[in-house]
Amino acid sequence: YAAKSSRDGVRAYVPDPNGGTGDRLHTMEELRTALDEGGQLLVHLQPQVDLSDGRVAGVEALVRWQHPTRGLLSPAHLLPAAEQAGLLRPLTDTVLELSLQAVAGWWESTRVPVSVNLSAANVSDLDLPSKVAVALLRHGLPTQALTLELVEDTLMADPERGRTVLGELRRLGIRTSIDDYGTGYSSLAYLRHLPADELKLDRSLTLDVGRDHRAAAIVRHTVALAHDLGLSLVAEGVEDEATGRALAALGCDVAQGYAIARPMPVDAFVRWLADRAHVPVQPL
Numbered sequence: 266y267a268a269k270s271s272r273d274g275v276r277a278y279v280p281d282p283n284g285g286t287g288d289r290l291h292t293m294e295e296l297r298t299a300l301d302e303g304g305q306l307l308v309h310l311q312p313q314v315d316l317s318d319g320r321v322a323g324v325e326a327l328v329r330w331q332h333p334t335r336g337l338l339s340p341a342h343l344l345p346a347a348e349q350a351g352l353l354r355p356l357t358d359t360v361l362e363l364s365l366q367a368v369a370g371w372w373e374s375t376r377v378p379v380s381v382n383l384s385a386a387n388v389s390d391l392d393l394p395s396k397v398a399v400a401l402l403r404h405g406l407p408t409q410a411l412t413l414e415l416v417e418d419t420l421m422a423d424p425e426r427g428r429t430v431l432g433e434l435r436r437l438g439i440r441t442s443i444d445d446y447g448t449g450y451s452s453l454a455y456l457r458h459l460p461a462d463e464l465k466l467d468r469s470l471t472l473d474v475g476r477d478h479r480a481a482a483i484v485r486h487t488v489a490l491a492h493d494l495g496l497s498l499v500a501e502g503v504e505d506e507a508t509g510r511a512l513a514a515l516g517c518d519v520a521q522g523y524a525i526a527r528p529m530p531v532d533a534f535v536r537w538l539a540d541r542a543h544v545p546v547q548p549l
């Protein structure tokens with residue numbers, strides 16, 4: 266493995282392209298143990314703010330693996346191992362549990378919901394809606410406390426079943442969000458029948474929106490489409506204030522990105538949220 270450090274301090278381990286089958290098997294085994302025993306998997310939380318008034322609209326939970334010897338691993342390095350080992354469902358169970366535990370700590374005072382990312386293995390799981398409902402009940406949380414994000418491509422394997430699962434989640438009152446919107450296949454065809462509440466516009470489409478009129482045209486168009494369909498539009502990967510202002514001017518509802526805050530540990534987010542409650546609301 267070759268190590269490199271990303272800007273938010275998450276050590277990314279790039280697997281050696283010249284081999285490493287043994288390493289990979291080892292990682293899968295370690296992940297299985299970590300999921301069984303608990304403690305090593307955690308979530309970092311990244312705020313989302315309403316562009317019209319600066320209020321905290323939600324927070325996204327992003328999985329991290331505090332590996333005993335290799336440091337803090339990012340999703341890019343644990344998700345492939347989880348997928349190969351068939352561990353995506355237990356991984357989601359763990360992330361959901363950690364996320365709901367966190368929200369339960371602030372829900373009464375702030376009503377800030379958490380977004381959890383689903384993988385294809387979850388979207389094809391007919392038991393997902395009842396599992397989620399039980400988890401919410403266990404934490405004494407209403408369904409409005411949770412949003413579930415999925416990328417379009419997770420629906421490709423079995424669109425029919427995916428729609429059933431999403432439809433059931435929405436009937437329960439859980440919001441659904443199409444993540445990395447604009448980067449997958451068949452975006453428009455799926456949108457027509459997809460039970461969703463929100464589109465998250467991928468960073469590759471929000472980048473340069475303040476400088477490039479073609480980028481701006483795509484965002485403006487997508488905002489209009491989302492709003493016509495009754496969906497709210499979240500811009501992700503907003504790295505500077507000028508981009509945030511441009512996205513607000515183009516009608517985006519919510520922004521998430523380094524310009525607002527980087528993903529952070531749960532206790533740091535709780536402090537961030539409390540500090541924010543004392544200052545006047547500040548639009549980007």
Ligand code: C2E
Pocket residue numbers: 311326327328339340341344357360382383384414444445468501502503504521522523524528
């Ligand atoms: P995503 O759901 O699109 O999450 C946003 C990713 O963009 C996160 O990377 C976040 O740290 C990063 N990001 C946020 N703001 C900025 C910004 O301003 N600039 C840039 N360049 N990047 C920004 P992260 O945490 O490495 O997660 C990567 C992906 O892994 C996520 O993309 C999501 O698809 C997946 N993922 C994360 N957690 C989970 C999980 O619990 N379950 C599943 N199934 N997938 C997860």
Ligand code: MG
Pocket residue numbers: 325382414444
């Ligand atoms: Mg996401």
Ligand code: MG
Pocket residue numbers: 444445465467501
């Ligand atoms: Mg995304």
Ligand code: MG
Pocket residue numbers: 445467468501
């Ligand atoms: Mg993304």
